Amino acid sequence: MNKAVSRKIIRYSVCLLIVVLLVFFLPRCMPGDPVQCLVGEDVYVTQEILDTLTIKLGLDKPLYEQFGIYIRGLLTGDLGYSYTRHQTVADLIWSRVPWTLLLTGVAMIIGYAFGILAGTWSGWMSETKRSKVLTAFGVVVSCIPPYLLGLIFFSVFVYQLGWFPYKGFYETPDLFSVAYHMALPILTLALFVFVRNLIIMRGSVLTEKNQLYPQFAKSLGIPRNKIIYGHVLKNAILPIVTHFAIDFGFILSGALFIEIIFSLNGLGRVMYTAILNLDYPVLSGLFLVIAIMVICANLAADILYGIIDPRVKRGEEE
Amino acid sequence: MKFDRRYILPLLLIAVLLIAAVFPGVFAPYEAAERDATYQAPSAEHLLGTDNMGKDIFSLLIYGARWTLIIGFSSGILAIIMGTAIGLLAGWRKGIPDEFLMGTTDIVLILPKIPLVIILAAYLGPSPWVLILVLGLLSWESIARVVRSKVIQIRSSNYILAARCLGFSDAKIMVREILPIVFPVIVPKFVLVTAAAMISEASLAFLGLSDPMMVSWGGMISDAFTYSGFLRGMWYWWLPPALCIILGVLAITSLAFIHERGVREVVQL
Secondary structure, eight states, rough: OOOHHHHHHHEEEEEHHHHHHHHHHHHHHSSSSSHHHHHTOOOOHHHHHHHHHHHHHHHTHHHHHHHHHHHHHHHHTTEEEETTTEEHHHHHHHHHHHHHHHHHHHHHHHHHHHHHHHHHHHTTTTSSSHHHHHHHEEEEEETTTHHHHHHHHHIIIISSSSSSOSOOOOSSOOOHHHHHHHHHHHHHHHHHHHHHHHHHHHHHHHHTTSSHHHHHHTTTTHHHHIIIIIIIHHHTTTTHHHHHHHHHHHHHHHHHHHHHHHSSSSSSHHHHHHHHOHHHHHHHHHHHHHHHHHHHHHHHHHHHHHHHOOOHHHHHHO | OOOOGGGGHHHHHHHHHHHHOOOOOHHHHSSSTOOSSSOOOOOOOSOOOOOOTBBHHHHHHHHHHHHHHHHHHHHHHHHHHHHHHHHHHHHSSSSSSHHHHHHHHHHHEEEEEEHHHHHHOOOOOOOHHHHHHHHHHHSOHHHHHHHHHHHHHHHHHHHHHHHHHHOOOHHIIIIIIHHHHHHHHHHHHHHHHHHHHHHHHHHHHTTTTTOTOOHHHHHHHHHHHHHHTTTOOOHHHHHHHHHHHHHHHHHHHHHHHHHEEEEEEGGGG
């Protein structure tokens, strides 16, 4: 275990702690009866349930004991119970997570692959007209919030052209039907990922271009494509990995919005109905799960970075 | 310094938005709360038709500029003040303060912002001030980073050493000597944070997490989405506010792009 990695792990743990504390304290610090905030506002439950819940969560006990009960619950996978949906939050979230991960995963693979390749090309050929057009397109698209991108695609391809289905309900897990329903949302999210990486990669290649090694490779007579994709790309890819930390959170949030637009059965839909019903247990659980997903992704990126760039392993950060 | 002609178009756009935000009453044909027959198609009376409440869409579009800009710029200003202060302190005082501040920066960086704003807005109630506070308090980390690296870069230069030898206080050196050098680095960041806040505001309003009394572009799109504006094919309901958001964000970000001369910085959005 080296110093850089252990420092990262401490930071991630603190981050997780902050998220847990936030989820714990928000309902308990709100004015009024905390039990109402833990149940949700727009739901009617009998006094009896409220009383049993008060005892179960220890709301009549001091805060530190409540926290103990809460943490014990979390460790056993108990995220609370949604009285609006009559379902435990954990069940609700776990049944939807695979769909969101499918959307995010596929879109990220497409977006990253094409974004990196196109960005490298665009950075190397930055003087050509085609590259300038591509960059301008990237900048414009990157200024569109993902849900608007989804709305525009929805209105054009679903409403006007009728190429894709209106609703994303796929009850039968048939591969073709899933692909048919997921194609447009994946494309939308992939485009969002694509332009971000295109822009990062382009900038990174532009700085690499001025180094001496590509010129040296050129003078050795190495074919252009091999220089660009074999040597320059490898060096220029580091910022992509660094930015993964910020980007993953954004891509995931973008995925949630896109799911709302296309009525997909993922976490986004859960979040939307939870917001409309002020279903606090679900919102808290979602926030916690999303935060854990983001932290895991960051940890993965750090490990990957150590493999790609050996300087990090030796602790020569910055 | 020669004025770059590429600034004209974005600045013009921002000027138009600002004028609309400050004097909406002059340009809007109707009051924001005025109601007529619902779901009207565009006509001479209602340039973009009316929405589900019978409000004139064109007037709402003009009134919507105000909150979008207020939220964007206020969060930008808040973030810039925090980011600069933290970056200056971290860069100037090495060691434990630096470690601590950069650790905090890392933590703020990882926190998933949109879900966090959603949960806060859900608990605290939809209010523009909550939005400004949260967006501002969560966007300073990239500013703190650039400021810190710039400060580290210049802290050992001779003129700073001279100032220290002359016995100026740390605070005075930071404000008089370092801040002017750091300033050009902050401006494009400010612009990007503002644009990002506008995007976040539009996204939250779409989820219905904005004050219903507050006219905003995101809220208009949300209404069109919830009250069957799509099924009715009322593109003139949701497309204009969408274009306003995109153009507004584009105008503001392109200022940073032109300034930076490289497009890499947009990543921070």
